[in-house]
Amino acid sequence: MSETPKASPILYTRGITKRFMGVTALDNVDIEVYPGEIVTLIGPNGSGKSTLFNCITGYIKPDSGNTYFKGHNITNLRPDQIVLKGLARTFQEVRVFSSLSVLDNLMLVAQQHQEDNLFHRFFRTPRIRRYEAEAREKAEELIEMVGLTRLRDEPSGNLSYGQRKLIEFISALISEPDMIMLDEPAAAVNPTMIERMKNYILTLNKAGKTFLLVEHNMDVVMEISHRVIALDIGRKIAEGLPAEIQQNVEVQEAYFGR
Amino acid sequence: MNRFLAWRVPLSYVAGLAFMLILPQLFTTRYAHSVLVLAGIFIIFALSYDISVGHVGTVHLAAPAFFGLGAYVTALIGVPLQLNFILNLVLSAAVMALFALIVGVPSFRLSNVTFTIGTLAFATACLQVVNSAVDLTRGPMCVQRIPRPTFMLPFIGNFRVVSALNYYYLLIPLVLLTIVVYRAMTKSRIGRAFAAVRDDEVLASASGVYPLRYKMLAFIVGAAIAGALGSFQAQYLTVICPTELGADYTTRLLIIIFVGGVGSLTGLILGAVTFTVLPELLRGLGNIEIAPSYQMIVFGLILLLVIKYAPGGLGELWTKFWGLVQRPFKRKTPVDSAGGES
Numbered sequence: 001m002s003e004t005p006k007a008s009p010i011l012y013t014r015g016i017t018k019r020f021m022g023v024t025a026l027d028n029v030d031i032e033v034y035p036g037e038i039v040t041l042i043g044p045n046g047s048g049k050s051t052l053f054n055c056i057t058g059y060i061k062p063d064s065g066n067t068y069f070k071g072h073n074i075t076n077l078r079p080d081q082i083v084l085k086g087l088a089r090t091f092q093e094v095r096v097f098s099s100l101s102v103l104d105n106l107m108l109v110a111q112q113h114q115e116d117n118l119f120h121r122f123f124r125t126p127r128i129r130r131y132e133a134e135a136r137e138k139a140e141e142l143i144e145m146v147g148l149t150r151l152r153d154e155p156s157g158n159l160s161y162g163q164r165k166l167i168e169f170i171s172a173l174i175s176e177p178d179m180i181m182l183d184e185p186a187a188a189v190n191p192t193m194i195e196r197m198k199n200y201i202l203t204l205n206k207a208g209k210t211f212l213l214v215e216h217n218m219d220v221v222m223e224i225s226h227r228v229i230a231l232d233i234g235r236k237i238a239e240g241l242p243a244e245i246q247q248n249v250e251v252q253e254a255y256f257g258r
Numbered sequence: 259m260n261r262f263l264a265w266r267v268p269l270s271y272v273a274g275l276a277f278m279l280i281l282p283q284l285f286t287t288r289y290a291h292s293v294l295v296l297a298g299i300f301i302i303f304a305l306s307y308d309i310s311v312g313h314v315g316t317v318h319l320a321a322p323a324f325f326g327l328g329a330y331v332t333a334l335i336g337v338p339l340q341l342n343f344i345l346n347l348v349l350s351a352a353v354m355a356l357f358a359l360i361v362g363v364p365s366f367r368l369s370n371v372t373f374t375i376g377t378l379a380f381a382t383a384c385l386q387v388v389n390s391a392v393d394l395t396r397g398p399m400c401v402q403r404i405p406r407p408t409f410m411l412p413f414i415g416n417f418r419v420v421s422a423l424n425y426y427y428l429l430i431p432l433v434l435l436t437i438v439v440y441r442a443m444t445k446s447r448i449g450r451a452f453a454a455v456r457d458d459e460v461l462a463s464a465s466g467v468y469p470l471r472y473k474m475l476a477f478i479v480g481a482a483i484a485g486a487l488g489s490f491q492a493q494y495l496t497v498i499c500p501t502e503l504g505a506d507y508t509t510r511l512l513i514i515i516f517v518g519g520v521g522s523l524t525g526l527i528l529g530a531v532t533f534t535v536l537p538e539l540l541r542g543l544g545n546i547e548i549a550p551s552y553q554m555i556v557f558g559l560i561l562l563l564v565i566k567y568a569p570g571g572l573g574e575l576w577t578k579f580w581g582l583v584q585r586p587f588k589r590k591t592p593v594d595s596a597g598g599e600s
Contacts, residue, residue, distance in 0.1 A: 081468075083463075091460070091464070097457040111451075
């Protein structure tokens with residue numbers, strides 16, 4: 001793996017194991033993601049990609065093993081604590097706060113990263129107004145980036161699937177995380193949207209963001225990934241450059257059988 | 259933003275206050291004044307309950323427990339300590355906030371429906387304890403002779419609150435304070451976080467919001483307000499019975515909230531007024547006496563009509579009405595919407 005940067009990984013897991021009622025969903029999984037990389041997890045359905053995502057982001061507690069992010073053990077933190085450490089994520093089934101407007105969806109996330117003080121909040125001191133203005137400015141900038149300015153005040157539940165997917169994506173960006181985990185960013189959207197998603201990811205990556213993706217669309221995987229990790233029935237079966245993984249016999253067997 | 263809209267909120271406060279001050283001059287009987295006090299009580303009660311139910315989306319059934327126990331805190335602790343009116347309210351609020359904290363920690367471990375039933379169990383247990391602990395609470399014989407509030411006023415000297423009208427004017431600042439707290443809790447940052455928890459807890463977590471923190475916040479603030487209101491009730495009725503913890507309140511609150519409009523300040527006020535004044539109007543409509551059991555039929559009918567024709571409640575109708583009135587003044591849509599203030 002000549003392209004692997006020399007720096008220490010921004011995120012790594014050691015021996016993550018998770019069983020659901022006797023079924024082993026993850027079996028001793030070690031992965032590393034280095035700063036500035038785009039790494040993609042692939043594998044057939046039920047191979048444990050989503051479970052691994054949920055273990056890393058605190059939604060599922062692994063039976064054993066640990067996750068380290070920026071040198072800290074985050075295994076036992078709650079999801080909200082992990083995102084505040086700079087590790088943002090999206091969901092496979094697109095999630096937005098449907099009763100909140102597009103703008104409020106984004107401002108909500110931005111505000112969680114601002115200093116909090118009940119006194120200031122309650123009396124709406126100038127500091128709170130400034131924070132509110134900052135959050136709004138950031139939100140409007142990102143909404144403009146994905147071209148949804150016209151729908152800014154619309155309840156996000158009224159938006160189309162693709163639009164909601166964009167909102168979820170920029171919601172993950174607004175906190176300026178060090179690393180972003182996207183669960184199937186190219187799933188169930190039209191080819192134009194896939195192109196746009198790809199471009200956003202590549203642009204942000206050039207600007208220094210690290211990505212860990214789960215993706216089924218192999219064209220996208222091959223095009224944007226620096227490195228691919230393949231899972232099958234809860235084990236890591238291969239890891240390497242996209243082209244290497246494409247040729248890997250074990251990966252092909254996992255997908256198509258012997 | 260349009261100037262008219264920027265001043266809308268303070269203007270509506272002034273208008274509302276003026277309206278509340280004038281009301282007892284329009285309806286001058288003592289009976290009318292007691293109905294007004296009742297309406298005020300239910301406005302505060304509904305707002306305190308709606309922070310949890312409407313904004314965070316946790317339906318709990320413990321509101322009458324906090325209200326009734328708040329009344330008993332005044333009757334059994336405040337009175338022997340000879341606390342004044344305001345200290346009684348503060349004491350009841352503080353004790354009920356603590357209570358909510360203790361009850362909330364295990365209750366919120368339960369998921370949705372189980373949580374609701376769990377809080378009902380808590381409320382029922384409280385009622386039974388108050389009913390049975392005769393040595394402490396005198397049980398169904400009620401605690402009597404709770405002193406009426408007295409204030410030291412300049413020029414007048416000691417002023418004792420006696421008539422329903424006195425109590426009405428005493429209640430107005432409390433209603434306003436509750437509205438201010440309600441608005442502060444349900445707008446901007448906290449309001450957005452509340453709505454986030456209500457819409458999708460999983461996504462809220464991924465956005466850096468800890469759902470339990472906001473559920474607890476709403477639960478505790480609601481309990482504190484209900485407790486203080488119970489203290490007012492004790493000092494208003496001067497008699498407190500276990501029925502103050504009864505589930506009748508829950509039914510009434512739920513009707514007010516759902517007919518008024520979940521999460522809507524205007525709607526809740528309209529709902530609370532409707533369901534305190536309407537039964538009184540129905541009681542003696544012209545010369546036809548309508549029996550209380552027929553009242554429930556009218557309530558049911560209203561509930562049905564609202565669900566059919568205005569699922570957002572009276573609050574939604576009100577907003578639509580104002581939207582039509584304001585249209586000529588509007589240039590741009592205001593963008594300060596948060597939790598669902600309307």
